[in-house]
Amino acid sequence: MLKNLASPEAINREHFDYIVVGSGFGSGFFLKKLLETTNGRILVLERGDFNPHQWQVEEQRNSSINRADTYTSNSDKPWNFTIGFGGGTNCWFAQSPRFLPNDFRLKSLYGVGADWPLSYDELEPYYCDAEDIMSISGDDDMASIAPRSRPFPQPPHHPSTPDRVMKEAHPDTHFIIPTARARISTENRNRCCASLRCMICPADAKFTAQNGLMDVFNDDRVTVALRCRVLGFDSSSNAVKSVSFEQDGKTYSATGDVFVLGANAIHSPAIMLASGMADGFTGLGLNETYGADLEVLLDGMNNFDGSTITTGLDYSFADGDFRSERGASLIYFENRWKFGLRPERSRWQESLPLSVVTEEILEDENKVELDENNEPLVQFKGPSDYAKRGLQAAIDGLSNILTPLPVEEIVFKRYRQTESHLQSTMRMGKTADTSVVDSDLIHHKYRNLVVVGSSVFPTCGTGNPSLTVAALSLRAADRLTSSQEV
Template identity: 40%
Template sequence: MKFVTPEQASAETVWDVVIIGSGFGSLFFLKRYLQKRPNDRILILERGRYNSSEWQLENRANSDIPPEQTYEHGEGSGKPWDFTIGLGGSTNCWWGLTPRMHPSDFKVGTQTGLGSDWPIDYDDLVPYWQELERIMLIAGSSEIGRVYPGTEEYPQPAHQLTSADEIMVQKGNGNHFPMPTAKLSRSVGARGRCCSSAKCNLCPVGAKFTAFNAMDETLSHPSVSIGIGCEVTHLDVEGGNVSAVHFKNAGREYSADCDLCVLGANAIHSPFIFQRSGIAGHGVGRYLGEKMLADVEVLLGGLDHFDGGTDSTAINLSIVEEGRSAEFANSIYLVKNNLMHGFRLEPGRWRQTLPITLYVEDVFDYENGVFDDGSDKPVVRFKDWSDYAMAGLDHAISRIPEIFSPLPIEGVRFLGIKPTLGHIQGSLRMGSSIEDSVVDAGMISHAVRNLCVVGTSIFPTPASANPTLSAAALSYRAVDQMLG
């Protein structure tokens, strides 16, 4: 990798592309862009530093910058937001789960009267999901194609299911599948197979796809320069185009001129840059949110658990397949193969417990968002989970005895809502015009036409499953829309 000093970044006459941030959205935009324009001069400005995989394991942390130090809570707001600041962004901290969005996720507004429709459809992303599943060496079963049309044979076989999963696949309602994941089930090169130690944010064996074990060719491309410790503050906009990116390093201020600006900080810091730059659009900084994460423990009678091959062995899409309701939110079930709640205490029944994590959809509320109060940190306000999400949680829990009826269920224990899922979305949402959104279907700012926004901030709705694969696919598509 070619690291440059702030002075070197500023000295370049005009960069062809300046990319702000280096997470999934930014790196896959870069990868696709280099396929089409390999000779363009590209600068990555990363606020964090380069924390190698070895550093992360030694320090048991993905970054030396705690997320909560980079923003302020608004009055009455205390919800935490989880993200990683450093080269590679969330490729470091993610848990490698890669289900697609569901076809219905693109038409939430039409289906429920809540939220917005996406300006693109499921079929627009199918070829990109397919390509990225090959690139990331996704392990999974093509049987899930019954729910996610266009699913091809995955590059790696699915991880070993638990005994409970096997029963659900054989005797359930047909909506229980091995979890698609970017953690290897078979070793490839220096990347080992998943060790199922439930330390996926650090991944001690390198099974998980990260920027450092799978995108070195992109980061080390001769056309790419990387500035670390460079916090972008604002953009110069002249005649409807970004002309320069301003950043600071070690207390000094710098700027880099560019022809194209790609903004991929995250859903808190990207809108803050918009606000500090005076860039228009409906809801800049608004509609911030994420899915609800909740935990349930299912007590089993005579069936041992924890014999699967990875941390999250299966995904159950029963409620997604039933279709959304205007009364309660969508949700999915993730079967966990780790001791997140410990063993059962009864002698001889220690493993007769099934941890399930629920992802529950929420509605992005205009009042939840990122605000500029004139200081050097964004202020984040989040009222609470919506009644729609709470109703969805109640519905999902109530359906467990029926959906998981092939298992010998003795009881279901609700163990609470987690403070954050780490899937920060909204705040610069995609739409058809500047009257209803910030960026268009190609992720270009309605107001500034050489500014492309990547990552999950552009999601109009949170969708049913993990957003990572889709964020990467959207970046690939954005390059194709831009360059053909």
């Protein structure tokens, strides 16, 4: 449980050294590193409530707040996130691949998108730190595509039979997926039970704020205020001075020296817009990867014998000169019955569900604005042609990639509505002319404002974003405290 809870009345008009908005991946990992060096007083403002793991299991939901009630949209595309203590650490499936080195230099290599203002090599030590904190399970041979300076903290999950065959035939492109689902029990987490219910893990095996960061939020230097919705910041002389927030219709405020904005890619830009602090790129470029589900019917080979929900990750379409024309794709080998069992007698396991997920390109028409009630409004026109071409090329190439398997038929099932990875509305870059924050995640104009989370991604990337969010946050806190010491 949370130890240092405070009511809004108790913190009203109080001053803090650091004020953090949100308690998800970005905020939690930023605080983890910050607390190594600071003696300052820290306030965390969380819009949602603390919903214990047991409550989530019993209620079969991550939060008491319906995310769809917190924004409106001009499209029926869902944008999935959790509002509550721990944010996305509650609802994620704990897939934890790194971005690839070339994901950070899309513009200079392929002439599209943008380069990140930092390199893979600069982020690599923080990738290791994040993996250690989350006890990531993975296969060290992934260093062949994403160089690493330390081994994974835990061994990889047990692969499925199709994974083993693919790995033997394509050792340079097929890997056991890294996950924050424990392969081996830890002090606070049980071993993955492979019950295929990762959004609300019944075994408490996946990393969450509740089983992995409570030492951070229960630190005596940290005060947490729940059910406090941030309304906006007040600023002067290019610095944030205070934050206003409300609970039950009453408005409160607190002043601070450094502010950390860690809401999601819809609500972070909305807060900036409501504050009158938005520049030309705030809210623009909302995106996530674009995907499809397929089922591979196998002839005489069984599947579903792996030790976790997703076992394999194929990088055959993850990088190359083609990215100048179409998006890169990852292929996820599933160890779950996404489409039910095969009905033929004695063949119920002869099926391999696949998810193909393709990087998007940032388009400014996809954006977050404010409606007439000052609430977030999402404008979304649909996936780009760049992503559509990339996804189709990967689907068309599956029959060639899967030649090591006894493929009977590849059946297209559906385009995926969402990957639950909204990002890029507070993009990072070298200058204010092209971005909102710099490589240290500090706002170009408001130099005491740090923005964390996937909203800072200047390109979509190919992998799940949470590990990269954690690594960026660790680096940002390290860089901030190092600069303050000088």
